[in-house]
Amino acid sequence: MNKFFKILLLLIASYFVSNCSKSDPYPTEPIRDYTVQYNTDITDIETFLKTHKIQIDGSNNVTYLDVTTGSTDAIWADSRLTYRIFNHNSIDYKIYYLKFADGIGASPCNVDKVLVAYKGCLLDKTVFDYNDTPQNFFSLENVILGWSEILPQFKTGTYSSNSNGSLSFSNYGEGLIFIPSGLGYYSVSQTNIPAYSPLIFNIKLYEITRQDHDGDGIPDYQEDINRDGYIYNLDSGVYNVDDTDGDGHADYLDLDDDDDHVLTKVEIKNPLTSLPYDYALIPGCDGLSTDPNRIRVHLIKCP
Numbered sequence: 001m002n003k004f005f006k007i008l009l010l011l012i013a014s015y016f017v018s019n020c021s022k023s024d025p026y027p028t029e030p031i032r033d034y035t036v037q038y039n040t041d042i043t044d045i046e047t048f049l050k051t052h053k054i055q056i057d058g059s060n061n062v063t064y065l066d067v068t069t070g071s072t073d074a075i076w077a078d079s080r081l082t083y084r085i086f087n088h089n090s091i092d093y094k095i096y097y098l099k100f101a102d103g104i105g106a107s108p109c110n111v112d113k114v115l116v117a118y119k120g121c122l123l124d125k126t127v128f129d130y131n132d133t134p135q136n137f138f139s140l141e142n143v144i145l146g147w148s149e150i151l152p153q154f155k156t157g158t159y160s161s162n163s164n165g166s167l168s169f170s171n172y173g174e175g176l177i178f179i180p181s182g183l184g185y186y187s188v189s190q191t192n193i194p195a196y197s198p199l200i201f202n203i204k205l206y207e208i209t210r211q212d213h214d215g216d217g218i219p220d221y222q223e224d225i226n227r228d229g230y231i232y233n234l235d236s237g238v239y240n241v242d243d244t245d246g247d248g249h250a251d252y253l254d255l256d257d258d259d260d261h262v263l264t265k266v267e268i269k270n271p272l273t274s275l276p277y278d279y280a281l282i283p284g285c286d287g288l289s290t291d292p293n294r295i296r297v298h299l300i301k302c303p
Contacts, residue, residue: 034089037186038091041180042094045096045198046076048075048178048200049074049075049076049096050070051066051074053073054075054078060100061119061202062119078098080100080175081098082097083095084153086149086183093180095146095150095177095183096178097176097178099175100174100175101173103171103205104157104171105156105158106156107153107154108140108205109224109230109231110140110149111211111213111231112139112211113139113208113209114208115206115207115208115209116134116151117132117133117134117203117206118130118131119132119202120200121200122193122194122199123197128193137208144183144185145183145184146177146184146199147179147201149230152229154172155172156206157169157172157173157205169207173204173205175202176201177203178198178199181195181198184198184199185197214252214253214254215265216255217276218268218279218298222279223242225299228241231252232250244299258298258300259301260302267297284296285303
C-alpha cells in the first residue's frame with residue numbers, strides 16, 4: 001500500500017510541475033544583443049528629449065511635460081544638454097546629461113563615495129525611486145555605470161546645520177542623466193524597473209567622501225594620473241593612463257606605484273616627522289618639493 005501511495009504522489013507532483021512550467025507568467029528571456037538594444041535605447045532616449053520639456057519647482061524637482069517635436073522648449077533644444085561617450089561591451093554608449101547647476105565644491109572621481117539626492121523615472125515618466133533626504137554615502141564603484149560615468153562632471157555645494165540636527169544643502173551640482181539600459185540594469189529587472197529599461201535620474205550632489213583603496217596614504221582621486229576625474233583598472237596588457245608602472249593594476253589599487261620594490265606609503269613619508277607629506281609637497285628624485293614639473297618620487301624609479 002505504501003508503495004502505491006508513493007507512486008500516486010509522484011504522478012500528482014509531476015502533473016503540477018508540468019502545468020506550472022507551461023503557465024509560468026515570467027518566462028526567462030534570452031539576453032538581447034547589446035548593439036541592437038543600444039540602438040533601440042538611444043532612439044527612445046532621443047525621442048523623449050525631442051518631445052518633452054522640463055518644469056522645475058521651487059525645490060528644484062523636475063516634471064516632464066509633452067511638447068511637439070521640433071519645439072524650442074524641448075530638452076533637445078536646451079543649450080545645457082550635452083553627452084559623454086563611454087565604451088562598454090565594445091559599444092560607444094552615448095550618455096546625455098543636462099546641468100541645472102555645476103556646484104561650487106569638489107568633484108568626485110569615479111571611485112569616491114557620494115551623498116546624492118535623486119529621483120529616478122522611466123521614459124514613460126513612471127517614478128521608480130525617490131530619495132530627497134539621503135542619509136548614507138555610497139561608492140561610485142557599486143552603482144550603475146551611468147552614474148559612475150556622469151557624477152564626476154558635477155561638484156558638491158555647501159551645507160549648514162539646523163536646530164533640529166538636520167542639514168540644509170545649497171549651491172550643489174544638480175541635473176539630469178539619461179542612461180541607456182546597457183549602463184543601467186540591462187536584462188535584470190528591479191523593483192518597478194522592467195528589464196531593458198533606459199533610465200532618467202534627477203540628481204543633486206550634496207557631498208563626497210574621498211577614499212584610499214590601497215591604504216598608501218594617497219587618496220584615490222590624487223592617483224588619477226591625468227586628472228580627468230576617472231580612474232581605470234583595466235586588465236593587464238591594456239594601456240591604462242592611471243597605471244604608472246604598467247603592471248595591470250591602477251595606482252589606486254597598487255601598493256608600489258612605480259614598481260621599484262619600495263612601498264608608496266614609505267616613499268611619501270617625511271623622514272623628519274615620519275608622517276606622509278601633503279600631496280603637493282611629495283618630493284621628486286632630486287629631493288625638490290616645490291618644482292611643479294617634478295615627477296613625484298613614488299611615481300618613478302629613482303637612480
